[in-house]
Amino acid sequence: MSMxxxxxxxxxxxxxxxxxxxxxxxxxxxxxxxxxxxxxMLALVWVRLTAVDVAMTEAALGAGxxxxxxxxxxxxxxxxxxGGGPGAGLRVLVAVLCVGVAAALAGVVLSLPEPxxxxxxLVAENLPPTGVKNPVTGVLxxxxxxxxxxxxxxxxxxxxGVWALAADRAWGARPGALTPRPSSSSLTLLAQVLPPFxxxxxxxxxxxxxxxxxxxxxxxxxxxxxxxxxxxxGLADLPKVTNRLMRYTLVLGPLVFVAIGLxxxxxxxxxxxxxxxxxxxxxxxxxxxxxxxxALMLGLLLAGPPKERA
Amino acid sequence: xxxxxxxxxxxxxxxxxGLYGLICHPGVLRKILAFNLIGSGVFLLFGVIAKRGxxxxxxxxxxxxxxxxxxxxxxxxxxxAFAATAIAVALLLRLVELGGRDTLEDxxxxxxxxxxxxxx
Amino acid sequence: xxxxxxxxxxxxxxxxxLFFLAGTVGLLRFPDTLTRLHALTKxxxxxxxxxxxxxxxxxxxxxxxxxxxxVWLLALLAGxxxxxxxxxxxxxxxxxxxxxxxxxx
Amino acid sequence: xxxxxxGRWAxLFGFWLLLAGPWDGASWREALPDLAVGLLAGSLAxxxxxxxxxxxxxxIRYGALLRLASQFLGKSIVAGFDIARRAFDPRLPxxxxxxxxxxxIPPSPDRAAFGALTSLTPGTLAVGSDxxxxxxxxxxxxxxxxxxxxxxxxxxxLRIRFADxxx
Numbered sequence: 001m002s003m004x005x006x007x008x009x010x011x012x013x014x015x016x017x018x019x020x021x022x023x024x025x026x027x028x029x030x031x032x033x034x035x036x037x038x039x040x041m042l043a044l045v046w047v048r049l050t051a052v053d054v055a056m057t058e059a060a061l062g063a064g065x066x067x068x069x070x071x072x073x074x075x076x077x078x079x080x081x082x083g084g085g086p087g088a089g090l091r092v093l094v095a096v097l098c099v100g101v102a103a104a105l106a107g108v109v110l111s112l113p114e115p116x117x118x119x120x121x122l123v124a125e126n127l128p129p130t131g132v133k134n135p136v137t138g139v140l141x142x143x144x145x146x147x148x149x150x151x152x153x154x155x156x157x158x159x160x161g162v163w164a165l166a167a168d169r170a171w172g173a174r175p176g177a178l179t180p181r182p183s184s185s186s187l188t189l190l191a192q193v194l195p196p197f198x199x200x201x202x203x204x205x206x207x208x209x210x211x212x213x214x215x216x217x218x219x220x221x222x223x224x225x226x227x228x229x230x231x232x233x234g235l236a237d238l239p240k241v242t243n244r245l246m247r248y249t250l251v252l253g254p255l256v257f258v259a260i261g262l263x264x265x266x267x268x269x270x271x272x273x274x275x276x277x278x279x280x281x282x283x284x285x286x287x288x289x290x291x292x293x294x295a296l297m298l299g300l301l302l303a304g305p306p307k308e309r310a
Numbered sequence: 311x312x313x314x315x316x317x318x319x320x321x322x323x324x325x326x327x328g329l330y331g332l333i334c335h336p337g338v339l340r341k342i343l344a345f346n347l348i349g350s351g352v353f354l355l356f357g358v359i360a361k362r363g364x365x366x367x368x369x370x371x372x373x374x375x376x377x378x379x380x381x382x383x384x385x386x387x388x389x390x391a392f393a394a395t396a397i398a399v400a401l402l403l404r405l406v407e408l409g410g411r412d413t414l415e416d417x418x419x420x421x422x423x424x425x426x427x428x429x430x
Numbered sequence: 431x432x433x434x435x436x437x438x439x440x441x442x443x444x445x446x447x448l449f450f451l452a453g454t455v456g457l458l459r460f461p462d463t464l465t466r467l468h469a470l471t472k473x474x475x476x477x478x479x480x481x482x483x484x485x486x487x488x489x490x491x492x493x494x495x496x497x498x499x500x501v502w503l504l505a506l507l508a509g510x511x512x513x514x515x516x517x518x519x520x521x522x523x524x525x526x527x528x529x530x531x532x533x534x535x
Numbered sequence: 536x537x538x539x540x541x542g543r544w545a546x547l548f549g550f551w552l553l554l555a556g557p558w559d560g561a562s563w564r565e566a567l568p569d570l571a572v573g574l575l576a577g578s579l580a581x582x583x584x585x586x587x588x589x590x591x592x593x594x595i596r597y598g599a600l601l602r603l604a605s606q607f608l609g610k611s612i613v614a615g616f617d618i619a620r621r622a623f624d625p626r627l628p629x630x631x632x633x634x635x636x637x638x639x640i641p642p643s644p645d646r647a648a649f650g651a652l653t654s655l656t657p658g659t660l661a662v663g664s665d666x667x668x669x670x671x672x673x674x675x676x677x678x679x680x681x682x683x684x685x686x687x688x689x690x691x692x693l694r695i696r697f698a699d700x701x702x
Contacts, residue, residue, distance in 0.1 A: 008313030012320045019324050019347055023331040028339050035343055042350055045317055049357045050364060051381045057388045066346065066395055073339055073399045077412050084413065085336035094333045102326025105351075109318035109358065118363025120377040135378035136385070144382060151386045158393035162400040167407075177403075186514035186661070189647035192588040193507060196547055196580035203576040204554040207569075217389055235587055294389075301396035304403070452619035459622060464673045465631050468660050469618050475655055476615025497553045510651035517662045517673060 008048060014041050028074040035070065039063025052213035053136040056205070060221035061298075068228065069302055072177055132210045132283055140215065145272040149261065152290055153254050155297040163241055166305040174238045175300060176307020178231050191233030198226035206291045210284060216291040223291070224298035231303070241306045246296065253293030257286050314361045321354030336413045338402045342395060349391045356380045356387075435487040442484025449477030463520050471513035478505055539590035540581060547584070548577035588644060593696040603691045607652055610684075614657040621675070632677045633662075635669040636685050640693065642668075649692055653685055 018038040025031040039062040046055035086094065123135050132138045140148045170176070202222040209215035230236045239246040260282055261272035268275045274282050324347055331344030363377030406412050456469025482502045489495050551573040621628055640646040650661035650670065658675040665671050674681045 005313060008316055012316050015320055016323055016327075019327045022343050022347060023327055023335070023340075028337065031340060031343055035346065038350075042354075045320075045354070046357060048313060049317060049361045050376045051357055051360060051384070054353075054357065054381050054384050054388070057385050061388050061392050062346075062350070066392055069392075069396060069399055070339070070343070073403060076403055077337075077339055077406060085334055091334055094330055098326040098330040098333075101329055102322045105322035105325055105355065106319050109315060109322055109355065112318075112359070112362060116359070116362035118377045119379040120363050123378050136382050139378045139382040140385065144379070147383070147386050151389055154390060155393050158397050161397045165400045165404045185642070185647035185664075186511040186518070186650055189644060189651060190507065190511040192644060194504075195587060196543075196584040197504065197550060199580045199583060200547060200551050200554060200576055203572065203579075204551070207572050207576075208555070215385075217385055230587065298392070301393060305400055449615050449619060452615075452622045456618055456622035459627060460629065462631075464660065464662070465629060465675060468658070468673075468675050469622060471654060471660065472611070472614040472657070473618040473622070475611060479611075493553060493556045500550065500553055506655070507651070510654045514650060514654055514661050517660055520662075 011041065011045055011048065015045065028077055029071075032067065032070045032074045036063050036067035039067065053134070053215060053218070056213060056218040057221070060218055060225070064225060065221055065298060065302060072302075072304075132280060134210060134212060134215070136213075137209050137215050137283070137287075145257075145261065149254070149257050149272065152257065152294060155294065155301070156250065156254070159250070159297055159300055162301060163305055166241075166307065170306050170308045172240060172242045173306040173308050174240050175303035175305065177304025178228060178238065178302065187233045188235070191229045191235050195226040195230055198222055198229075202226070202291075202295075206287055207284075209287065210280070216287045216294060220291045220294035220298060223295040224302070227295070227299045228302055231299075238300075238303050249296055250293055250300075253286075253290035256289045260286060314358055317354055318358035321351045321358065324348070324351030324354065327351075338398075338405070338412055342398045342402070345398075346391065346395060349387070353384045353387055356384045360384075439484045439488055442480050446477045446480030446484060449473045449480065453477065464517055467513050467517050471509050475506055475509050478502055536590055536592075540585060543584050544577055544581040547580045548573060551577050591696070593698055596695055596697060599691060599694040603652075603688070603695065606688070606691060607656070610656040610688075614655060617657045617675075628676070630676045630678055632674055634659075634672040634674050634677070634681055635665060635667075636672055636682060638668075638670045639689060645692065645696070646670075649689060652692075653688055656684065656688065659685065 015038065018034055018041060021034040022031050022038060025034060039058060043055045043059040043063065046052070046058055085091075120135070123139060126138075166173075202219040204219075205222060206216050206219035209219065227236075231238055260274070264273040264275070265271055267273075267278075328344045328347030328349075328351060331347065332341055335341055335344060357380070360377040360380035363380070402412065450473065453469050453473030456473060457466050460466045460469055479502055482498045485498055486495050489498065555569045555573055638646060638649070640649055653672070654660050658679050659681055660673045660675075662671045662673050672681065672685070
């Protein structure tokens with residue numbers, strides 16, 4: 001393990017360098033590519049911080065899907081970053097302010113209390129009744145279920161917000177940001193061969209997420225990525241935004257979650273409480289339906305507002 | 311200095327860096343990127359607190375890697391950050407579609423009609 | 431026996447790392463996007479293959495070994511197709527112009 | 536159709552076993568839910584695979600497939616050494632340029648697979664296709680017999696499938 005400090009220092013330097021690159025790069029495209037690399041390196045940092053669940057989410061969502069989203073935006077904007085902005089004097093002032101903020105945060109990091117306060121023993125104590133072995137999944141679905149519910153619900157207003165930006169005459173059409181690429185045989189091949197394996201990986205992440213690192217967000221991100229790949233290769237069309245089946249699937253996950261949560265008032269004495277003995281199957285049920293809804297939401301967020309096709 | 315503290319300092323620096331970019335960059339896409347940088351710096355601070363909490367427990371023999379509560383919060387945060395970025399990008403693209411501008415500068419439409427490549 | 435296997439692992443992984451280095455050197459030294467893509471797709475593919483080969487004797491079970499091979503095959507698929515996608519995205523006018531001059535003897 | 540569906544299902548279920556296993560020390564009762572989910576997920580993945588890449592009626596010569604695989608393995612090793620030699624050589628011996636290859640395989644997943652395979656063999660990288668439906672390759676060294684190498688790979692690939700006379 002004597003290599004570990006060198007690896008940590010190297011990673012930290014790499015992250016800071018990439019952060020500088022993202023801020024300083026001339027072209028939007030270069031900055032976005034830097035951001036995707038940054039996300040992958042950050043995933044390695046999460047592994048070093050023994051947060052494998054977070055590492056997977058960072059790689060799939062932070063680097064992967066966000067990267068695709070931003071690349072698509074960069075392709076629709078002028079290549080060069082626009083000039084202007086505050087003058088030199090103001091920039092120096094802002095820089096001083098930002099260094100101050102960073103220094104204050106660094107001071108906080110250096111003066112964190114010893115021994116570190118932690119909720120981990122509480123979680124470890126209360127995990128067995130849930131029947132789940134991965135503490136992060138246990139926290140997400142049993143102990144802090146209200147957060148998880150609200151965050152899946154927050155994806156729906158985000159999607160409504162994106163759709164609301166459609167031009168009036170485009171309403172009811174298919175989402176337009178993922179225009180299929182002009183037919184390229186290598187992309188088609190990838191979109192024909194990879195998705196079955198991607199589906200298995202996604203299902204495995206959700207299924208194994210109860211006991212090992214993984215979970216619905218990571219699985220849903222992989223499933224959404226496969227869907228986007230198939231759409232970009234032109235092998236399938238996105239549903240119209242008025243499609244009923246798609247809309248029902250979008251709200252199915254949150255609805256089931258809320259229903260089980262409400263049932264908890266009678267069966268376990270509190271909203272979102274899970275009745276003793278049934279916690280594990282209910283958590284698995286919630287994870288499965290939420291995965292479907294979240295995968296659909298993530299894919300549709302990437303697909304952008306509806307647009308008329310020429 | 312332990313690797314955990316190092317990553318904590320790294321997170322603090324990223325917040326500062328992102329804040330600078332958010333204020334000083336005229337381009338909206340770059341502001342979105344800078345905002346994501348601030349977010350990841352904050353997440354990293356959460357990660358450091360989670361790791362420290364786990365470290366104290368591992369010393370006590372509890373056999374937990376890290377404090378799962380901050381880790382779960384970071385996963386929640388990553389999903390919300392993605393949703394926010396998606397909305398911001400959609401707003402930006404609509405702005406460009408309507409006005410031809412990709413900055414938040416004063417009303418003077420410097421880039422409309424946009425001569426590609428020329429910087430004002 | 432186990433010493434021989436360990437030696438095999440060290441040799442194979444080191445050789446694999448050498449090919450990753452070669453790919454990176456190519457990325458830095460080769461003159462344009464397309465030649466750099468050659469360097470990345472081919473050298474990294476062999477490098478990853480050698481590292482997987484070297485790790486095979488170290489994994490406890492057949493399933494884990496097959497898993498490593500599956501990782502290599504998926505990386506192969508990704509490398510071969512994404513390399514072509516990037517190559518297709520290089521503006522043909524620009525790159526062909528520079529090459530037509532370079533390719534004349 | 537049924538044959539390839541079963542074959543793909545077996546392959547995908549095997550991939551699931553790689554992901555989910557090994558169940559060291561677990562009784563079959565504990566592994567059972569894993570297997571059940573695997574059967575379902577494998578069936579779903581097979582259905583998607585059949586939708587995306589419909590099977591062709593031709594049969595496959597496994598001998599030719601094996602020969603192509605071994606030739607490809609050898610060539611990809613040569614490709615790695617080739618890159619290493621050129622990258623480390625101080626004189627940087629490159630003579631890059633384009634090659635139009637009149638491909639005989641009709642546009643199909645097979646042709647895409649040909650493009651992918653030949654992108655990993657020494658000195659060639661498929662870039663796209665031109666107006667005359669030739670494949671355009673970018674070559675690292677035009678002095679190498681690139682076209683001959685492509686033709687030999689193509690001949691092997693064309694030998695893999697044959698129409699089943701019994702059908």
